[in-house]
Amino acid sequence: MRRSQLATLLVLLTMLLSPQLAMLDPPVEQSPASGRSVACGGAICLSELFVNAVGSETDAVGPSDWTTGEWVEIYNGGGSTVDLANWYLQDNFQTPRYLDFGTSRIVWPQNAQNANLAPGDYMVIARNGDGQSCGFCMTNTQGKVTLYDASGVMQHEATWSTYATQSKSLIEGTSSTADWVEAGSLTPGQANSGGGVGPTWNISDLRISEVLPDSWPTDDNSTYPGGEWAEIENTGSNSIDLTGWKIQDATGNTLQLNESHLVGHATSSAIEPGQRRVVAVNGLTQYGVFNNANGDSVYLLNPAGEYVSAANYSGPTKMGHSYVSPSFGNGNWVTSLFPTPGASDARNVNGSSPLRINEVMVNATNSWVSYPNGEWIELAHLGSNPGVDVSGWELVTGTGQIIPADVGFVDRDSGSGTIVDAGSFVVLAVPPTTAEMVVNGDRLSLLDGNGVIFDSIEWGADPGINRTVISSDPELPAQPQMVSGWATPAAANPNQLSGSVNESASFRISEIMANPSGSD
CATH class of the missing domain: 2.60.40.10 (Immunoglobulins)
Structure with missing residues (x-):
């Protein structure tokens, strides 16, 4: 599958894999x-x-x-x-x-x-x-x-x-x-060569609210729900007929908001107040529409050809991840916790639950074998009694794949059933038939049965074969991730251990050569 307090008695290979995901404000739309x-x-x-x-x-x-x-x-x-x-x-x-x-x-x-x-x-x-x-x-x-x-x-x-x-x-x-x-041509140090007329902007209650520019695991031009798509939102109080509207990227690739690309067009060609609708490639282009390698700009144009909303993202993009507007300012868009086509953005983390995503084996030697080999996710109850019943809970990858949290734990240090005891650790197996985590950069979010996001972690690079990703500060939600010194399924991570060094032995580690001049 493709997928910091350190204890003084440990040597951990640390890798900062993502910025902290904090409680985020609602998106700020680019000004007209x-x-x-x-x-x-x-x-x-x-x-x-x-x-x-x-x-x-x-x-x-x-x-x-x-x-x-x-x-x-x-x-x-x-x-x-x-x-x-x-x-x-x-x-x-x-x-x-x-x-x-x-x-x-x-x-x-x-x-x-x-x-x-x-x-x-x-x-x-x-x-x-x-x-x-x-x-x-x-x-x-x-x-x-x-x-x-x-x-x-x-x-x-x-x-x-x-x-x-x-x-x-x-x-x-x-x-x-x-x-x-x-400009018509480069003219440094001299008078400019006439340029074309720039785009005309207008004000509208419609805005682009989310973009998925690099579909995965499906191809960019796959039929929806696969393939690339953009989401628009009606922020006003009136219904708007979408006939004649279109999505367009910086190079002029276009998706008309018609029966071919507007998901659910057969039911309605309008967007109601507060509603979000998806505009998808939907298998009708030879390739995708949006630029994955170098970034792109995505625009919403009204029937008069006027620009009313824009989304700008840099490249290369993260495959299978959607992009939403930054919480502050008008800069490049950022990845959401997971795609939410037609629904509110996944951008807020509620840290009120004592349950945490504690350790993730994302790149096992063989993904298809059963636990303790293969890939797995460890949850930890880091609070006090009572335990937490995870019936109806789920984990969602950054690409939107769902991993039920209540289908049975393959390992645990205490308890039974779907209840995670206070202070305990439980393990969920994640075979490829359930979900596939992206090894070189992905995210996991923990949701309860009501869709409340209690924790979310992200790694930005391959942690290495049979190495696990753990939180830099396990006491807090949505913390930067690091690579653990060793895997500890159904047990405390190395940076969660307590105690002092036992000095009764008569031998010591006295010297380490970590980086020889030749080949390791």
Whole structure:
């Protein structure tokens, strides 16, 4: 199957596999067109943005090749020279990052000795292969760049909401307060080559609420419930007829909200207040619609062709996982706990139950053999009496596969039936016929019979064959995961053991060579 307090007496191979999943607020929808670019307020303005480089975004750029790294062009439309030495650029919707106008950043004019910009001249700023990590990287799917003067006053802001085509630059379109549009050609250090007209945005009660861009275990173009899909939600108070509406990605791939792609169209072509409906590939395209490798933008367009909602996600995507809007800001979308087509997003963890997902064997040598071999999941009751009856409970993988928690435990340290005693550990076998966990990155969530999510864990990489994934802090729900030193089914994990070292023996571990110069 494809699938931190440490005790002082242990040596654990630690691997941080995911960020903590906390209680999350409801999703925040991207603001409509009125909240986009801000017109230039002075003589010094943004002129051209090169967002999606052919290189590694921060590579060196220059006259011989302007496509190898990101850059921002500035123009002086005033009547006097301006010293930009203490001016700066800010990027990124969620975590602001900055780029100054030091001479090492100025790639045009060449060999600049200062940051003076004469009237009618252009200046190009870039990371220019400084060897650092992405301290100022413009997001390809959705982002903004803001220009500030030496006093920290914003002078100009440019935004984009459609996926930036590689090797294409962005320039201001016909409206100074709309998203920037693709230029006809790259023109660093000179006047821009006219661009096309950007998308027209409008306000609607409909929004994209969830996207599954990389179907698994089915193919991307499979018939629903397999295959890729997007979910839309009616946030208003009136029914809306979906005739003429469509889902479209950054490259123009389209799903019409008709009988071919709107799930349940035969029953109704409308979406009621508060309702969510699924728009699926549904086996009617040769391939999938959404980009899995490089990320994509997904848009909802009304019958007039106006954009009303957008979802942006980065790549490569996690197969079988759906994406929902971030809880804060308008950045790239994030994976949900598990897909919920047509229902509310799975994004909140309620930690009120003493039951925890305590240990997971996700990559056994042979998945098809019975316990104690094969794959399994351990639950632990980490509270006090009474025990917890798991009748009707289930575990759900990040790809939406369901593992009943009440079908019988294959191992336990105490108790019987479906009740998990206080302080005890129980084990569920997970053969491939039940579910398949993704070894190189997946999630498990624990739900009660009412669908309340009491715990959720995630690993982001293969823990290794016959190695188990355990919580870095077993006392709390939804904690970062680590790899255990050894498997402990139906027993406390190594970092849950207590006691002191018995020093009665006359021998010690005195030295360890963990990383020899040659082959291990």
